[in-house]
Amino acid sequence: MQGFSTRAIHAGQDPDPTTGAVTTSIHTSSTYAQDGVGGIRGGYEYSRSANPTRTALQECLAALEGGRHAHAFGSGMGATDTLLRILLRPGDHLVIPHDAYGGTFRLVDKVLAGFGVEHTPVDLADHDALRAALRPSTRVVWSETPTNPLLGIADIAGLAAITHEAGARLVVDNTFASPYLQTPLALGADVVVHSTTKYVGGHSDVVGGALITDDDELAERITFTQNSVGSVPGPFDAWLTLRGVKTLAVRMERHCDNAERIAELLGAHPAVSQVLYPGLPGHPGHEVAAKQMRRFGGMVSFLAAGGRDAALRICAETKLFTLAESLGGVESLIEHPGQMTHAATAGSMLEVPDSLVRLSVGIEDADDLVDDLRTALDTVR
Structure with missing residues (x-):
């Protein structure tokens, strides 16, 4: 093949x-x-x-x-x-x-x-x-x-x-x-x-x-x-x-590279209580993901330590991470699932935490994305 x-x-x-x-x-x-x-x-x-x-x-x-x-x-x-x-x-x-x-x-x-x-x-x-x-x-x-x-x-x-x-x-x-x-x-x-x-x-x-x-x-x-x-x-x-x-392979490699940098930042920041990324060794699905995936992807979610208000503040403070629904594009996006993509799950068994923030990490320069997100996180630390 x-x-x-x-x-x-x-x-x-x-x-x-x-x-x-x-x-x-x-x-x-x-x-x-x-x-x-x-x-x-x-x-x-x-x-x-x-x-x-x-x-x-x-x-x-x-x-x-x-x-x-x-x-x-x-x-x-x-x-x-x-x-x-x-x-x-x-x-x-x-x-x-x-x-x-x-x-x-x-x-x-x-x-x-x-x-x-x-x-x-x-x-x-x-x-x-x-x-x-x-x-x-x-x-x-x-x-x-x-x-x-x-x-x-x-x-x-x-x-x-x-x-x-x-x-x-x-x-x-x-x-x-x-x-x-x-x-x-x-x-x-x-x-x-x-x-x-x-x-x-x-x-x-x-x-x-x-x-x-x-x-x-x-x-x-x-x-x-x-x-x-x-x-x-x-x-x-x-x-x-x-x-x-046609460019999926090269894009996905960059998405994964950048997501790993973002997950590292989130894991060390006091404004974050939990990082959800299968590339982290502490993720419960890490071993399975490593077995069936080439790499761990460009999506990263996290829980804001300050709860819902902190999550909304972080979403409002980023500049390169655009506040928008959808994912997987070349540009980085940030959203609050509880009030955006997953609002339909409210009150059900699938309701997501109100402190949850989801990131679609794009293919911009990683240093710029890290600086942008760190600045937003610092507003709620």
Whole structure:
């Protein structure tokens, strides 16, 4: 198999056979001429069903995750919704992480629950707790590793063994790790989910999602359902994502370098009571993460020693760390999950601490990021 960066730059992206253009074209056409009734050229008849720019992106994503099939979506939640409506029926049950992404929890708890789908939040690092939560009606175990925003780590191979023994499917949201740091299909996952808005796109200029699987039958169902509901990205969005993924490897190395510096600063600062980063030896998931990840990622969370007010003050005082939702772009972001990305979990078992601050560490000069965050922390020490 070719190396990661080679696949990121070339998979699905051969030079144009007519012009020799080395960059994939943006095919804006909504419809395609047919050679007689039913004479479809190359599988393209209408761009909701298939588009050449989207095909190039899908082939690249499949190659990066080591899967046979990839489907690109208009958003990560569009991908999540499509997959769950395929795998679940009224009366079915799924397991979700006890610290799942707020958008995933909202979809499961507020939308799917209205159609009779039941769910149980579980600490997926605790395999006994997972076994206890499984039911005869369990169809899906949904995992994030690392989790958003508490940076929990789950053993993907271990989850796969338990899930498959119960006759269910394991889905892994690989957004925080990206395919550069972790490939869940190789560890036994059935489906990988991405918000390609984040590290895959990497420049905070496009929203997208993806599903990748080796399961031929499931891939056919995804194709049918996606076409039926129309949850597809436009060609320019697909092109932006494809452009971003070319530099994923070099970006992730810099994200990881900078995150390690930030975690070191946080661990030594009196304004911080706890640092959540799997790269730290004291993190409960450190050994598992070291086993299944290339490096530990660019996301760092921490608890402010002064509680909620201190957390909000820190968020307000940074200059290079921009106060904003989302993550995974080249610029550094800071947010207060309890009132921003994870507000939907308030009052539930998944409610996050009000002293929690989440950092998406970008690829700026590390010294500048350290100085910016230290200055903000010093305002509440």
